[in-house]
Amino acid sequence: MPIAIEVENLQKTFKGKREVRALDGVSFAVEEGTVFGLLGPNGSGKTTAVRVLTTILRADAGTARVLGHDVQKKAALVRTLIGLAGQYAAVDENLTGRENLRMVGNLNHLPRDVVARRAVELLDQFNLSDAGDRPLKTYSGGMRRRLDLAAALVARPTVLFLDEPTTGLDPQSRNDLWEVIERLVGGGTTVLLTTQYLEEADRLASSLAVIDNGKVIAEGTPESMKADLGATVLEVGLPSIDDAARTGVILDGLGTHAALVNGTVVEVTVDEGPQAAMAALRALDSAGIAPQSFNLREPSLDDVFLSLTGHRTEEVVSDDDGDLSPRQKRKKKRLEELAEALPVGTGEFS
Amino acid sequence: MTTATFAPAAPAATKSPGMASGLRWLLSDTATLTRRNLLAVTRIPEALFFSTVQPIMFVLLFRYVFGGSIHTDATSYVNYLMPGIFVQTVAFGAVSTSIGLAEDLQKGLIERFRALPMSRGAVLLGRTTADLIRNIFVITIMTIVGVLVGFRPTTGVLHYLAGIGIILLFAYALSWGFAIVGLSAPNSETAQVMSFPLIFPLTFISSAFVPVANMPSWLQGFATYQPVSVTVSACRSLMLGASSTGTGRSTGFWVVQSLAWSVVLLVVFIPLAIRKYRTRT
Numbered sequence: 189m190p191i192a193i194e195v196e197n198l199q200k201t202f203k204g205k206r207e208v209r210a211l212d213g214v215s216f217a218v219e220e221g222t223v224f225g226l227l228g229p230n231g232s233g234k235t236t237a238v239r240v241l242t243t244i245l246r247a248d249a250g251t252a253r254v255l256g257h258d259v260q261k262k263a264a265l266v267r268t269l270i271g272l273a274g275q276y277a278a279v280d281e282n283l284t285g286r287e288n289l290r291m292v293g294n295l296n297h298l299p300r301d302v303v304a305r306r307a308v309e310l311l312d313q314f315n316l317s318d319a320g321d322r323p324l325k326t327y328s329g330g331m332r333r334r335l336d337l338a339a340a341l342v343a344r345p346t347v348l349f350l351d352e353p354t355t356g357l358d359p360q361s362r363n364d365l366w367e368v369i370e371r372l373v374g375g376g377t378t379v380l381l382t383t384q385y386l387e388e389a390d391r392l393a394s395s396l397a398v399i400d401n402g403k404v405i406a407e408g409t410p411e412s413m414k415a416d417l418g419a420t421v422l423e424v425g426l427p428s429i430d431d432a433a434r435t436g437v438i439l440d441g442l443g444t445h446a447a448l449v450n451g452t453v454v455e456v457t458v459d460e461g462p463q464a465a466m467a468a469l470r471a472l473d474s475a476g477i478a479p480q481s482f483n484l485r486e487p488s489l490d491d492v493f494l495s496l497t498g499h500r501t502e503e504v505v506s507d508d509d510g511d512l513s514p515r516q517k518r519k520k521k522r523l524e525e526l527a528e529a530l531p532v533g534t535g536e537f538s
Numbered sequence: 539m540t541t542a543t544f545a546p547a548a549p550a551a552t553k554s555p556g557m558a559s560g561l562r563w564l565l566s567d568t569a570t571l572t573r574r575n576l577l578a579v580t581r582i583p584e585a586l587f588f589s590t591v592q593p594i595m596f597v598l599l600f601r602y603v604f605g606g607s608i609h610t611d612a613t614s615y616v617n618y619l620m621p622g623i624f625v626q627t628v629a630f631g632a633v634s635t636s637i638g639l640a641e642d643l644q645k646g647l648i649e650r651f652r653a654l655p656m657s658r659g660a661v662l663l664g665r666t667t668a669d670l671i672r673n674i675f676v677i678t679i680m681t682i683v684g685v686l687v688g689f690r691p692t693t694g695v696l697h698y699l700a701g702i703g704i705i706l707l708f709a710y711a712l713s714w715g716f717a718i719v720g721l722s723a724p725n726s727e728t729a730q731v732m733s734f735p736l737i738f739p740l741t742f743i744s745s746a747f748v749p750v751a752n753m754p755s756w757l758q759g760f761a762t763y764q765p766v767s768v769t770v771s772a773c774r775s776l777m778l779g780a781s782s783t784g785t786g787r788s789t790g791f792w793v794v795q796s797l798a799w800s801v802v803l804l805v806v807f808i809p810l811a812i813r814k815y816r817t818r819t
Contacts, residue, residue, distance in 0.1 A: 242653040267655035278646035282578040294570040295656040297563060323581060339650070349653075 192347055192378035193218040193241065198250035200236055200402075210236035211247065212402035218395075223369070223379040225393030225410075227386065227493070233402040234382035235275070238351045241380070242272045254347055268296075271345030273337045275352035279324055285311060285335050286320045289342055296343040303342075310338040314368070330361025337368065348372065350381045354388060366391060386490045400497045413492045420461035421491055422468060424454045425481035435479075438471050448494060452480075457487055457495070564657040571664025572671065575638065579672055585634065589676050593627040594683050600747055601687050608748050613782040617691075620684040621701065621773040622746030625766055627680060628673050628709035629741050633733040635669050635713040639720030640729035643818065662811055666713040673709045677702055691777040701776035704796050708769045711800045714807035721814040740766045749784055765799040772796040 193216075200211040210233045218224040226234050239245040241252050243263040252259045254266050279288050286307050293303030311320040314334040324332060333353065340348060350369070354362040369392055373379055383389050389396055390410045398406040398413075406413060422439070426432040429452055436449040442464050443456035458464035461484045472479060579585050600608075600619050610618040642648045642661075651661055681689075691698050716733055723729035743753075743760060744767040750758050761767060762785070773796075774782050775789035783792065 239649075244649060244652045264655060267653060270653065272650065272653040274646055274649060278650040280574065280578070280647060281645070282581045283574060287574075287577065291570055291574055292650075292654065295567055295651070295654045295660075297566070297655065 225389035271340035567660035575668030636720030711803035
């Protein structure tokens with residue numbers, strides 16, 4: 189398979205009040221016609237990588253190529269080959285859905301009749317035909333994301349960048365978008381997807397890079413990552429935090445990695461599920477600990493992330509806005525707005 | 539959603555822009571964004587209010603409330619007032635250039651534009667061109683309002699249009715200045731807050747509403763020769779004759795001064811705005 193996206197030792201430091209090494213030697217390659225997932229928590233460098241690849245930002249060092257073209261030296265050419273749908277739903281609030289699509293088509297210098305036809309096609313494909321002539325102000329969060337994605341597809345890009353396409357969406361809208369993305373790949377488009385949702389990467393991506401603090405800390409297929417971690421996760425719920433701490437110590441020896449104690453829940457990944465379960469129960473029994481719940485399950489990518497980085501994906505490192513860049517503040521605000529707009533729940537659905 | 543596939547096809551657009559198509563794209567992209575910005579003006583009620591109702595209120599306020607207490611010897615106060623109102627209106631309107639750009643940055647729209655194969659200069663040109671067109675519309679309305687409250691230009695249509703032209707050029711220069719403000723602000727609210735301290739002293743410490751002669755002497759120099767005042771005086775001279783300014787200067791003097799200001803401001807602001815746009819990440 190030819191390579192569609194190739195990134196070598198990419199580096200970018202943002203200078204400001206505090207220096208932030210957003211990209212610290214990132215390398216990866218994406219085969220044509222596949223979905224590549226760039227997985228990492230907030231502030232890990234995912235968006236910076238996408239901004240470099242989409243010619244928005246210049247890297248300090250390293251190279252990035254899209255379909256063989258250097259994104260800095262051949263920026264104008266690269267822009268004709270790519271589509272970008274961002275986490276901010278970068279569409280014009282004051283225009284209608286159709287006007288937004290036409291604007292993007294015109295700015296791609298497509299012939300007028302093609303622009304009009306594409307707008308109709310895309311509104312139809314994204315189930316927005318009825319809302320096509322309404323200003324975006326009246327759209328729901330899910331509709332906005334669909335239109336944002338439609339706008340990225342107006343010029344039929346060969347390589348599509350999706351920067352956290354479903355962050356903050358309700359489960360139904362997420363599912364809708366996932367279906368669209370799956371169809372896109374069926375049509376041969378290469379997709380680079382960033383996400384903090386492991387479920388999303390698991391479902392869509394055929395290969396993954398896990399990124400944290402500007403570095404790729406793991407690469408592979410979702411399956412191989414789960415396999416590396418261990419076959420099964422043993423999850424034990426305890427009546428008290430004290431019991432959980434003691435259980436953690438007991439189970440440490442059983443697992444492929446150290447046991448993780450999270451409140452009153454202890455998790456450990458093991459190779460042979462049933463045998464490990466029996467050994468665990470015996471050990472707990474002889475220590476006089478009675479678990480409240482006891483589960484064996486398949487490891488999720490969340491477990492992968494936890495074992496790689498020592499923290500979960502959804503953890504926000506700091507709540508202090510002073511540490512956030514304007515971009516991150518904007519993202520936080522947008523997520524808060526989206527959370528408010530939703531009838532139930534917030535950004536977590538796993 | 540339908541089951542249609544999304545097979546990528548060879549893009550229909552030409553791949554590499556030559557010099558000629560580069561210019562053609564700059565013009566067509568500027569037109570696309572100008573249209574988009576003008577549509578926004580018609581769809582944001584606040585923006586429409588800001589650019590039309592507010593200046594009308596200023597006309598009524600100065601014409602009927604303050605006007606009786608302001609004495610102008612050379613011409614009637616309403617005649618004296620209207621050129622000042624025109625310039626004040628476009629000066630306040632220039633603030634919307636900064637707000638609009640800050641908003642586009644804040645919402646991530648400029649991010650999308652940067653990943654499109656469009657002309658790099660079109661974002662700023664589209665914004666300032668839309669503001670120019672909006673100014674033409676607003677000044678037309680203000681002319682009608684002026685005539686309704688007794689404004690009577692005395693020098694004929696050509697001179698009147700020349701006066702409008704002077705104002706529009708000055709407004710265009712201001713738009714580029716406020717583009718810099720908008721590109722420097724973290725959000726649209728801050729852009730607005732940053733803009734008014736710049737525009738207020740320029741419009742009010744000026745000859746726009748009252749003759750400078752009644753101000754304290756230390757203020758008169760600034761109030762007479764700052765760019766808003768010379769543009770008001772140029773416009774007044776063209777629409778009502780040089781004597782209406784009450785300054786003893788000729789029409790040509792003020793016109794040259796205003797044109798010089800506009801040109802200097804454009805020469806300074808355009809490169810700065812472009813640089814700011816390029817470096818803003």
